Amino acid sequence: MSQLDSATVVTMDKSASAGVSSLNLYDKCLALAHNVWWSWQPEVVNLFRDLDPIRWRQLDHNPIALLSEFTPDRLEMRAAELVLYSRINHAYRRLKEYMNSSQTWATTHAGVLGSKPVAYFSAEFGMHESIPIYSGGLGVLSGDHVKSASDLGINFVAVGLFYDQGYFKQHLDHDGYQLEEYLDTKVENVPMVPARGADGNPLHVTVETRNGNLIAKVWLMQVGRVRLYLLDCDVEGNSPEDRELTSRLYGGDHRTRIRQELVLGVGGVRALHALGYSPGVIHMNEGHSAFAGLEAIRVAMEDDGQSFDEALREVAQHSVFTTHTPVPAGHDRFDGGLIEEHLGPLRDKLGISYDQLMGLGRVEPHNGGESFTMTVLALKLSRRANAVSSLHGHVSRRMWAHLWPWRVEEEIPIGHITNGVHIQSWLAYQMQQLYDRYFPADWMKRMGEAEVWQYIHTIDPGELWETHHALKNLLLSFVRRRVSRQYRRRGESDESVELARSMLDPNILTIGFARRFATYKRADLLMQDLDLLAQLINDPDRPIQIIFAGKAHPADEPGKQLIKRVSNMRHDPRFAQRVAFIEDYDINVCRHLVQGVDVWLNNPRRPLEASGTSGQKAVLNGGLNLSVLDGWWAEAYDGANGFAIGKGTSHVSDAINDRRDGESLMKALREQVIPLYYDRDVDGLPRQWIKRMMNSIGSLAWRFSAHRMVMDYVLSAYVPAAGGLSCDMNSR
Ligand SMILES: *Cc1c(COP(=O)(O)O)cnc(C)c1O
Secondary structure, three states: OOOOOHHHHHHOOHHHHHOHHHOOHHHHHHHHHOEHHHHHOHHHHHHHHHHOHHHHHHOOOOHHHHHOOOOHHHHHHHHHHHOOHHHHHHHHHHHHHHHHOOOOHHHHHOHHHOOOOEEEEOOOOOOOOOOOOOOOHHHHHHHHHHHHHHHHOOOEEEEEEOOOOEOOEEEEOOOOOEEEEOOOOOHHHOOOEEOEOOOOOEOEEEEEEOOEEEEEEEEEEEEOOEEEEEEEOOOEOEOHHHHOOOOEOOOOOHHHHHHHHHHHHHHHHHHHHHOOOOOOEEEEEOHHHOHHHHHHHHHHHHHHOOOHHHHHHHHHHOEEEEOOOOOHHHOOEEOHHHHHHHHHHHHHHHOOOHHHHHHHOOOOOOOOOOOEEHHHHHHHOOOEEEEOOHHHHHHHHHHOHHHOOOOOHHHOOOEEOOOOEOHHHHOOHHHHHHHHHHOOOOHHHHOOOHHHHHHHHHOOHHHHHHHHHHHHHHHHHHHHHHHHHHHHHOOOOHHHHHHHOOOOOOOOEEEEEEOOOOHHHOOOHHHOOHHHHHHHHHOOOOOEEEEEEOOOOOOOHHHHHHHHHHHHHHHOOOOOOOEEEEOOOOHHHHHHHHHHOOEEEEOOOOOOOOOOOHHHHHHHOOOEEEEEOOOOHHHHOOOOOOEEEOOOOOOOOHHHHHHHHHHHHHHHHHHHHHHHHHOOOOOOOOHHHHHHHHHHHHHHOOOOEHHHHHHHHHHHHHHHHHOOOOOOOOOO
16 A cells, blocks of 8 residues: 555545645556546546556556556656656546536436435445456446446445455366356455444444354445445454355355345445435345345334334335346245344344244245245335336236235336446447547536437448447457467467467457356357358358357356357367357456447347346447347337347247247348348448447437436436435336
């Protein structure tokens, strides 16, 4: 750590900014590195990279790790060599302005939230590859939500867990079988500091169980203007086993899971309380944090002398719940023994019986055979609940209809707010610079507005195509570098390493498919008829190539078999140079892919994809979606802004469904995607394709942005939950 007190660096409070001029270059860099804001500022990313491009890559783009290899003197020298002075000073000034600006969207639209923050709970946060506390889509969504809340100036505080091993690193063995490796994260390289309680000491919170206490320390991570508090059980006072409780994401058994969720929910509310927050809204992102509501009820009973029922009504009035899971099996369920062991002490304080508590987690409160479901608890403890796309709203209302047996399905009080992505985090810098030249000067401040994006149609088609091509080339070099490294690591022959260095061709239509390898996502849908696929891939005039990436959950054996099948395509000479599998899918891999592919393929078994967000990231950069009409795509596709697989229907039989969708995918490729891509004018430009890219960006970028999403949450959920009046879409 540097000369500067890290807590001061992170919070950038008035006293810190008063002493600005006295900060040396190194401290300014540290201040930048300690606010995750840097990660969505391409100028700052480039600045860190330019300090030492090779180490930057080797260190997973972690600026704190990079700076620890510099002394202040060496940094000054390096900055002089590269004339980085003014860039560092400029970046630092911009961070200060960002932190201190008082005119934001929230100033005019979220006044009622002013004094009492929204407290947002999530089991994972995916903000950047160098902060490995996420596994996939849910985490990246939370990260994007926090970043947009920061940009929009919402009074917002976030709570999660710090996993010191995060999610696993993926490698494939010689057979293409997934191996999982867990690495310890160096805490000193994570942009966080111990949170301090009222007494100035590092804060610890305690959660009682029937079997002893669980203790968590609390970290503070500054994400733009938002503070993210992360609870961590690796502290003295916990048993050796409990010290590892928060080591890994989604590891362990039911018992690990409920203990993590106890720390997140109950511990999280306690931490906020101890830090002096009294939230006006509690937002539970997925059911993992639903115990937060129980602790909030306890606080309300204690502070205001309310009865349990009164306190429950009040807490529910202020709570918002977002559900993400369209299949019953995907929801956390616990048996009565685990619930009593972990919630027993809290239940005593709430003055309710075991049956009452269990009833809160059951669809039928008195059904002793029913286990305790976190989603049910969250639904009962919140007056506003939403799914994450329009279609997922229908599915969720049907799935939970029996909670409101007296209502018809349309009146089941679960609405929807469709997911979106944080544009600055996913838009390639080159593309942003192109937009800068054609869009209104303040477009970055108005990214959630439709009008801004209509300027896409004013861009010169050749320029858009050229920019896309430059990004595609970057992607292909990335793939070659990664794949050759994978082969070298596995000890394969020099010849195969060398071949990997020349695989893929920038002039070929390039399809990306990257996601969790859960079987319902059907990574092998393309492979139903391998001969036909081989024909398409090797067509002499109009070939295609495909890049895959994705992890399977460590316990998902069928998912691992899928990876094996897909990655082993390379042993078939018909596919060898034109199908790639990149190991260890993460935010970095995703960023390269969505910024460089021509087509983003998504073919889940409908309606199992609640929303999906990776396709939204591709939109921003000019990639066209080729997708089953599921999740966000079901409401996004208009016939001219991408491609559809199937007609938005599903058969009850998976086998029939899969066969139909597989045929439909091939048909779409052969009849629409490939001909359009290779239809060139005299300048070699695919005019109609470029038009479709523009339609896609113009009609979708703002609608599926996290700014729009967070604005929707504010207006239709947070403001009414905090007690203001607004368009209250789904109150009950
Ligand atoms: C965006 C993202 C996801 C979510 O993608 P889906 O469309 O839901 O499959 C998953 N993992 C990473 C690393 C991402 O960046």
